[in-house]
Amino acid sequence: MSIKRALEVSGGVILAIPNSYSTILFSESSLLGLILLCVTFISPQIGLAGLLGLMSAILVSRIVGFEPLESKSGVITFNSLISSLAVGYYYPTVLLMHSPWQFIGFIMAVSMFALFLYVVINYLTYTYLRMPSMSLSFSITAIFIWFYFAKTGYLSNYANEHIMLLNQSTAFGTWWTGYFTSMGSLFFTPNVYAGLAIAFVILMVSRISFGLTLLGWVVCSKLVTILGASTSNGIFYPGFNLVLIVMSVGGIFLIPGKSAWLIAVGAAILGFLLSLAMSGNFYYVNPYTLLGSSLPIPVFAFPVNMVVILVVFALRLRVSNSTPVLNEMGVLHPEQALDIYSSRLKRFAKQGVPQFVLPVNGEWLVTQGHHGDITHKYEWAYAWDFEVEDSSGKRYSHNEVCLTDYYSYNKAVYASASGYVSKVVDGIPDNEVGAINNSDNWGNYISISHGYGIYTLYAHLKAGSISLKAGEYVGLGTKIAIVGNSGRSPIPHLHFQVQVSPEAGCKTKYSHLINYKVKTSEGFTFVGSGIPEQGQFISGLVAESNLQAMMGLNNLATMEYAVTKGSRSYNEKWDIDLDFLGRFWIKSSRGTTVEFSVYNGIYNSLGLRRRKLNALFAFSMLLSRMPYSPKQKLDWKDQPVYSVVLEPILKNALLFLLPLFNPLKFESTSSMSETNDTIHIDSRTIYKLLGIKIKAYHGTIDIDKNQGIKSIVLSSGTNEILRAKRI
Structure with missing residues (x-):
């Protein structure tokens, strides 16, 4: 194996560790996963158990061939991680101190069982339900672990008797203590400070996900009060199940929106009732004291798995595809999924209308x-x-x-x-x-x-x-x-x-x-x-098969512009690139990139990264869409993508509000005419806050049918902002 290949493999294995932790929260963020890994070490025994089991699963999954050697994914191993955390939670500390190698061997065995079980169950759920198996493998593995410890007399009613770096606190009040304990329970660390850290990290990654965790706990706490159920001193299984149900249904498997959140609340109620129905007691004779006793049987993640799979699969069987909208884009970040849905699906079609x-x-x-x-x-x-x-x-x-x-x-x-x-x-x-x-x-x-x-x-x-x-x-x-x-x-x-x-x-x-x-x-x-x-x-519209070449946007093409911005002048180079996934990009030497497509004779701007005031930004602002009809005057309207019209912080704020209401709307109006070999486009983009016009950009673009985009002028009011000319 070459040095380069060895570095790729080792890098993939290292990144798979934090990615496995973040996968538990339906995220792909390595930073989130790294923080979650650290959180589990609030209880060193639990954190160590999780890390050992995860590393074993990652290595075996690569050696056996379940994943490519260089894979960074944590999807196939996160069930082994949670199962190992469960071992760390239930394993007696005294036994660990007496025989650490037995502890390590037990973790590795559990991790392998969860890994192979996940592969089989996930194949079955994808084949017959078109759904991931989520954490069913963990739930089945964990129930076996629990019964093993129960029958051997290692369990007590207060299982979490491990060394904690941070002691439990009630300073946050009963409601918040229950919420943070439920959040910590997601990683078998039912500690207020662990839950506080997890909630904060979720808030930083996705405001919608954080709001949904709160909604899940609101539903849970209300049901606890109404039905007279009680919480526990350790892991409160209904709490973390309802948090995960609302977060996954309302923000992951469905596009965030009012109807999706209503479905999520209904699913949470069903999950709570299922938790109660599945609860029971295990009666046994303690082999050490010879006294009869009983232990409440945990439901682990069975409710969230059963309810989410049931709800999502049922929605897939609808006769008409109406709201709530299923998230079939493979994007696990609620705001990103909502952004893609708005800019690529809702923009071009009305949901449920053929x-x-x-x-x-x-x-x-x-x-x-x-x-x-x-x-x-x-x-x-x-x-x-x-x-x-x-x-x-x-x-x-x-x-x-x-x-x-x-x-x-x-x-x-x-x-x-x-x-x-x-x-x-x-x-x-x-x-x-x-x-x-x-x-x-x-x-x-x-x-x-x-x-x-x-x-x-x-x-x-x-x-x-x-x-x-x-x-x-x-x-x-x-x-x-x-x-x-x-x-x-x-x-x-x-x-x-x-x-x-x-x-x-x-x-x-x-x-x-x-x-x-x-x-x-x-x-x-x-x-x-x-x-x-x-x-x-x-x-x-008769599709112009040569439109991409007419615009100068064929793969590997380059263009250079002399740009005037106020009193400043500089040159800006564009490179056209086709990536591995078949997406076309315009890459500016000034740092901005734009994803676009040309389909059925129509140019569409699909997204912008690193928003800066340069020629490429001006082009994207003026031309979010362009249907072409030769030798005809053609008008059209479009809704520009949010990444073009808004700074990132404002875009994220709007995406957070969008499921409830849309205070800020945008519309571009364009007109095209053609003289000889030159296509001339006049365009205007208007911003409206609560229906009131607050801002507008306008300008022109000229395209030479033989050489591509030759000039761009962007203005606001009577002020010219930027002018670019092909050189």
Whole structure:
């Protein structure tokens, strides 16, 4: 093994230690883990037991091949860590002093058992429930440990009789003492000072997580009062279970929000009742005193595991994906998950609303939209009728009664999303102009299944134009038929709707069309996701496959700018980089980096790091999004990402408030025009506090289609802030 490889492996093993501690609190912070490791040494016996068991599990998991040798992850070993902490908590100090090697051997055996048990259980839960097994391995291991000590007579009603570097304190009052003791119990250190340190560290890492731990304890303390339950002198299992339930449901597995927190409170109540239901006593005869006695059987983390897995899995089975929103992004930090959801998901779509592309090419008139005044009513309200109309307002070229003279007739119809053909009706002849077929209302049609009980229907098609059969797969944008005049259709048009079953005439489903343009008196307005309205002329945005190159943002490209900022001038270089995860970045020589994507002919800014006033910041402020349509004047609106418009401290404050209400809103309005080979963009970003405008930036960007971004001007009011020109 080379020196470089040895350093990688040893570095990974070392970092896996604090990462295992932080994983217990659903965090990926090594600093948090290091502090938590130190906290466990408030009781040296417990801290040493945890560290020994963890190191054993890390080494074995790498040697056996459960993890790569250089892995920094603590996910696979955190159950061994908690199980070892449990050994340290229950193991008699007298026995440890008498036979330390027996103590070490016992810890290693427990650690290995928890490790292998985790691998098996986690495989089963991911395979059948699409859920991590959390700390089920620890709970099963810990109950075996407890019964072993109970049967051998090593347990007493006051198990925590170890040396403590900091004695328990009641100076904080009953309520806070219970809260901090519950927090300390997460690491088998039921000490007020340990809990205080853990709570403080959580507060520093995530304000939302800290607030949720308090909410969990509020629920627990109220239930203790209402139901007359009692706490204990050692670990209060209902306390730390409810804290973890609320924190994990309300901030980890669900995107933080009012509905998520309501679900979390309900889950906590269920967890408390489960803790009571699972509680019991173990009766035994002490082998030393020969006296009968009883011990309360701990529930360990069974309630939090059972309740969280139950709630999250049940939410995954919903027919419609509405609030609360499941966190499927793999981000365990509540504020970061909320930021990504707001800037990448909520920004481009409405939760639970299916999205489809326009099923026709070119410009079409919406002759009847949602809740139309002719036939789009009641259960059939969410549908569109499309026709082609010329500049003079006519829908035919010459003869009004000639079917083939209608612009819509014989136009191609395309699949608006990928799926499987569910039903085809063909062979119904077209009507003469003005006539309708009431016996076959829908005429010739095709319905396509897109999964999850969602179907699209394309009706009034021309007889013989459908070449597909039921069961065939069809891709997005595939030609499926041509427009006709069959069924209840006096003139050629396409009827399109999203529905809940394959049959024509079934209930329609509220949905959006995406990436289309609406014609205006001055040009076009781009709509990323919306509902075309009756009377609008719309057309799909034709994706420009070369947009990234036109902007000069291809991988490994470089650009340099002469920047003027007030009286200062300097040069700023941009490098374009594609990382291991397939993410594109613009990296400025002034320290700022921007993540972006170009998809379906649309540029999107996804996030900014190290926010500074430089050319890249100005570019991001002015251009959070750019759909491109050649030789057309195009307007659009967007919500810039928080990392662009706010300093980090203000962004974190807003993310903390966002689940409750949004006091600060941002909107960018942009307009694009094109002259020869130059794309000119005017943009304005407005800040509103409680609906009142408090700040605005505006400026221009010029893009040379052959050379990329050539100039940027950022202003506020009448003051020019920054000017950058390509060199």
